[in-house]
Amino acid sequence: MATASGGDSRHIRASEPGEVxxxxxxxxxxxxxxxxxxxEILMRAFILRRVELVTQGIGDVVLxxxxxxxxxLRAKEFLTRNGHPHTYIDLDRDPEVQELLDRFQVGVADIxxxxxxxxxxxxxxxxxxVGRAISVLVSLVFLLSVFIKLKGGPELTQGMAHxxxxxxxxxxxxxxxxxxxxxxxxxxxxxxxxxxxxxxxGGTICTAWRVGDPSFLQIGLEIIVWLGLxxxxxxxxxxxxxxxxxxxxxxxxxxxx
Numbered sequence: 001m002a003t004a005s006g007g008d009s010r011h012i013r014a015s016e017p018g019e020v021x022x023x024x025x026x027x028x029x030x031x032x033x034x035x036x037x038x039x040e041i042l043m044r045a046f047i048l049r050r051v052e053l054v055t056q057g058i059g060d061v062v063l064x065x066x067x068x069x070x071x072x073l074r075a076k077e078f079l080t081r082n083g084h085p086h087t088y089i090d091l092d093r094d095p096e097v098q099e100l101l102d103r104f105q106v107g108v109a110d111i112x113x114x115x116x117x118x119x120x121x122x123x124x125x126x127x128x129x130v131g132r133a134i135s136v137l138v139s140l141v142f143l144l145s146v147f148i149k150l151k152g153g154p155e156l157t158q159g160m161a162h163x164x165x166x167x168x169x170x171x172x173x174x175x176x177x178x179x180x181x182x183x184x185x186x187x188x189x190x191x192x193x194x195x196x197x198x199x200x201x202g203g204t205i206c207t208a209w210r211v212g213d214p215s216f217l218q219i220g221l222e223i224i225v226w227l228g229l230x231x232x233x234x235x236x237x238x239x240x241x242x243x244x245x246x247x248x249x250x251x252x253x254x255x256x257x
Contacts, residue, residue, distance in 0.1 A: 061086040071128070131231025135185065138224045142181045142197070149174035163207050176200065184225070191236060194229045198222055 023031065032039045061079065063086055065072025079086045148156060149170050160167050180200050184193025201222045208215040230236050 062089065063087070064089045064091065066091045128232050131228050131233070134224060134228030135190075135232060138221060138228060139181050139185055141221060142177055146174045146178045146181075149177070163211055165207070184229075187233075190229055190233055194225055197225050201225075 032042060061084060063072070063075055063079065065075070065088075067073070067090065076088060152170070156170065157167060160170065177200060180193060180196040182193075183189045184197055186193070201218050205215040205218045208218065230240070
């Protein structure tokens with residue numbers, strides 16, 4: 001019998017004497033690329049496994065929440081829309097959920113709660129509000145930049161000349177920056193807004209590098225943009241969860257059980 005353990009255990013029972021061949025990931029990928037028949041078998045097995053996991057609602061993601069929580073509904077809709085296998089525990093219907101919450105020292109006010117890979121993370125109201133506050137503060141910095149561009153003045157003219165940009169670009173840049181901030185602040189489009197701000201800030205970083213200016217402020221702003229979004233957006237936490245290091249795997253080889 002061959003047993004692999006590492007967070008969970010899988011037992012393989014041999015019906016007759018044989019041997020187990022262990023192949024590492026790189027060699028398996030090379031083998032699949034060169035053997036069409038084996039590649040088809042493995043692909044079919046993975047597809048059938050995923051279909052079964054989605055059908056049974058089995059996966060490494062556990063979502064604990066309530067139908068009355070907007071955050072829970074957003075996280076559940078994200079997981080369902082992307083076909084990610086998960087288990088949903090309803091606070092309003094599961095009588096044993098309080099024991100589970102006590103075990104992880106979280107309260108009902110901390111929902112929704114996401115668990116993945118042995119790590120449980122509560123999207124508490126405090127954390128969400130901290131994320132919102134960070135998002136608003138970093139947005140004020142961008143709005144101040146928009147105001148300076150629209151106001152104009154000799155300092156702005158000198159700055160544009162230093163960067164090698166024509167003054168005619170000031171208004172389009174202000175409109176673009178304002179649009180990105182508005183999209184970022186709207187919950188339904190916040191992820192898209194962060195991506196657009198990343199592109200905008202990336203352009204300012206390249207411009208600063210071209211003229212030899214430091215870009216620490218722009219890099220810091222981009223980090224804060226994503227930090228605020230991560231704390232206030234359950235869809236992003238479900239997509240990029242904080243995980244602990246997995247336990248090392250152990251393999252034992254042997255004949256039939």
